[in-house]
Amino acid sequence: xxxxxxxxxxxxxxxxxxxxxxxxxxxxxxxxxxxxxxxxxxxxxxxxxxxxxxxxxxxxxxxxxxxxxxxxxxxxxxxxxxxxxxxxxxxxxxxxxxxxxxxxxxxxxxxxxxxxxxxxxxxxxxxxxxxxxxxxxxxxxxxxxxxxxxxxxxxxxxxxxxxxxxxxxxxxxxxxxxxxxxxxxxxxxxxxxxxxxxxxxxxxxxxxxxxxxxxxxxxxxxxxxxxxxxxxxxxxxxxxxxxxxxxxxxxxxxxxxxxxxxxxxxxxxxxxxxxxxxxxxxxxxxx
Amino acid sequence: xxxxxxxxxxxxxxxxxxxxxxxxxxxxxxxxxxxxxxxxxxxxxxxxxxxxxxxxxxxxxxxxxxxxxxxxxxxxxxxxxxxxxxxxxxxxxxxxxxxxxxxxxxxxxxxxxxxxxxxxxxxxxxxxxxxxxxxxxxxxxxxxxxxxxxxxxxxxxxxxxxxxxxxxxxxxxxxxxxxxxxxxxxxxxxxxxxxxxxxxxxxxxxxxxxxxxxxxxxxxxxxxxxxxxxxxxxxxxxxxxxxxxxxxxxxxxxxxxxxxxxxxxxxxxxxxxxxxxxxxxxxxxxx
Numbered sequence: 001x002x003x004x005x006x007x008x009x010x011x012x013x014x015x016x017x018x019x020x021x022x023x024x025x026x027x028x029x030x031x032x033x034x035x036x037x038x039x040x041x042x043x044x045x046x047x048x049x050x051x052x053x054x055x056x057x058x059x060x061x062x063x064x065x066x067x068x069x070x071x072x073x074x075x076x077x078x079x080x081x082x083x084x085x086x087x088x089x090x091x092x093x094x095x096x097x098x099x100x101x102x103x104x105x106x107x108x109x110x111x112x113x114x115x116x117x118x119x120x121x122x123x124x125x126x127x128x129x130x131x132x133x134x135x136x137x138x139x140x141x142x143x144x145x146x147x148x149x150x151x152x153x154x155x156x157x158x159x160x161x162x163x164x165x166x167x168x169x170x171x172x173x174x175x176x177x178x179x180x181x182x183x184x185x186x187x188x189x190x191x192x193x194x195x196x197x198x199x200x201x202x203x204x205x206x207x208x209x210x211x212x213x214x215x216x217x218x219x220x221x222x223x224x225x226x227x228x229x230x231x232x233x234x235x236x237x238x239x240x241x242x243x244x245x246x247x248x249x250x251x252x253x254x255x256x257x258x259x260x261x262x263x264x265x266x267x268x269x270x271x272x273x274x275x276x277x278x279x280x281x282x283x284x285x286x287x
Numbered sequence: 288x289x290x291x292x293x294x295x296x297x298x299x300x301x302x303x304x305x306x307x308x309x310x311x312x313x314x315x316x317x318x319x320x321x322x323x324x325x326x327x328x329x330x331x332x333x334x335x336x337x338x339x340x341x342x343x344x345x346x347x348x349x350x351x352x353x354x355x356x357x358x359x360x361x362x363x364x365x366x367x368x369x370x371x372x373x374x375x376x377x378x379x380x381x382x383x384x385x386x387x388x389x390x391x392x393x394x395x396x397x398x399x400x401x402x403x404x405x406x407x408x409x410x411x412x413x414x415x416x417x418x419x420x421x422x423x424x425x426x427x428x429x430x431x432x433x434x435x436x437x438x439x440x441x442x443x444x445x446x447x448x449x450x451x452x453x454x455x456x457x458x459x460x461x462x463x464x465x466x467x468x469x470x471x472x473x474x475x476x477x478x479x480x481x482x483x484x485x486x487x488x489x490x491x492x493x494x495x496x497x498x499x500x501x502x503x504x505x506x507x508x509x510x511x512x513x514x515x516x517x518x519x520x521x522x523x524x525x526x527x528x529x530x531x532x533x534x535x536x537x538x539x540x541x542x543x544x545x546x547x548x549x550x551x552x553x554x555x556x557x558x559x560x561x562x563x564x565x566x567x568x569x570x571x572x573x574x
Contacts, residue, residue: 168421
């Protein structure tokens with residue numbers, strides 16, 4: 001457990017990084033919105049294994065929240081985040097104030113990613129992925145890491161970032177890391193902290209429903225509609241759960257599928273009480 | 288005059304650059320659409336003075352041309368471009384085929400720059416600056432230069448790129464270089480090659496009109512409308528010249544002005560016969 005330097009300013013972080021860069025050290029970036037949990041810890045640990053210098057960014061990015069979403073109440077705890085980063089051996093935390101990232105207020109420049117941003121969460125959050133793509137471009141340009149680490153739990157986000165990095169020739173390797181789950185199967189998320197104990201007890205139904213869909217596919221079901229119906233049926237009895245979507249999509253393009261065969265993913269968004277939770281599970285290609 | 292290596296592939300260019308980068312050499316990029324003239328030569332010369340390694344990119348970018356514009360007939364002559372680059376001491380030419388820059392066809396990812404893209408040329412060419420911003424982001428990510436050089440002749444393009452670089456924290460210094468003119472005042476442009484001898488003889492009227500506007504401002508005229516009217520009046524008698532716009536704008540934000548006082552620019556677009564020409568001139572701030 002070594003101290004991790006906290007940087008609030010882009011210039012100071014860049015100067016510090018430059019010394020490591022000219023010394024030939026490999027830099028890893030773990031972009032987060034903070035309120036770190038075991039899922040983030042797994043990303044930091046992976047970066048620690050693969051890179052000489054590990055930077056964790058902690059920034060609740062206002063431009064990826066829509067009106068009426070939870071920007072203001074999104075949980076924040078930099079002291080806890082710093083302790084977790086140090087426990088996992090991160091070298092630096094980049095925790096800029098909003099004005100450091102957006103000095104002129106709403107920026108003129110936006111990075112948009114068509115197609116892969118449009119389905120799934122993009123339908124109910126139409127500007128979300130442009131906000132994500134823009135801030136991730138900024139973070140990648142600020143840190144200039146060799147590798148950047150993202151969780152597969154936010155599967156569409158990972159696909160958007162992979163597409164953007166390829167399209168814009170960003171000089172970075174994007175590493176997707178497996179979803180980390182609570183012992184009852186609930187995917188780790190900072191937003192789980194919104195759940196009352198009662199709703200928290202019901203939340204594992206989401207992963208169980210995804211497993212039921214995946215198991216149906218593994219048992220030979222090829223119809224995407226039938227697989228999605230299996231997942232919906234498993235969610236229907238859960239009190240206070242409103243399904244926003246259940247979709248079976250191509251694992252790379254996220255295009256909706258009629259039949260599964262190649263790599264596919266079942267993705268869901270569910271409102272449990274007032275809390276919107278997302279999760280997903282892979283369906284292996286038919287051998 | 289030393290040979291300049293021509294690269295068609297991103298991977299080969301990056302490997303070659305990496306060796307220079309680890310040796311601590313400063314890299315300059317001059318992005319062009321080829322058919323190089325004395326204006327481009329001045330950019331290469333400036334880069335040669337300021338950088339250890341000078342890369343000239345030659346790429347006629349399809350995504351910045353609208354339907355019915357001159358993408359297909361845009362002049363191309365790589366042999367001539369290579370000779371000019373070598374005469375000016377460039378070290379490398381990056382001349383990728385379209386499929387190298389857009390391997391999947393039309394890319395999902397676009398970089399858009401609001402406000403500064405919207406007036407002037409943005410009105411008649413609504414997707415032009417998104418195409419420019421996207422391809423320049425790609426070129427900057429491919430070459431990762433310390434400095435990149437652009438001509439002030441394409442004034443709005445330069446402003447769009449400066450805004451984008453600031454907003455996205457791209458780690459590069461953007462250097463704007465003065466417009467180079469023919470001896471009769473016509474701004475150098477690859478598109479001048481479209482002009483018949485008759486229209487070519489009339490084209491210097493554009494710069495003379497800009498000078499008339501600038502002189503009026505220097506003589507004390509503060510009204511942007513009156514300055515623009517002076518320019519329009521000077522262009523009206525030119526046969527086959529159709530003014531697309533004459534505007535007096537803030538030198539940084541490109542916002543239209545009512546009165547000049549701080550740094551301002553008079554910008555024009557004129558169709559001469561079938562050829563669209565642009566030019567601009569600075570109005571110095573009132574002391």
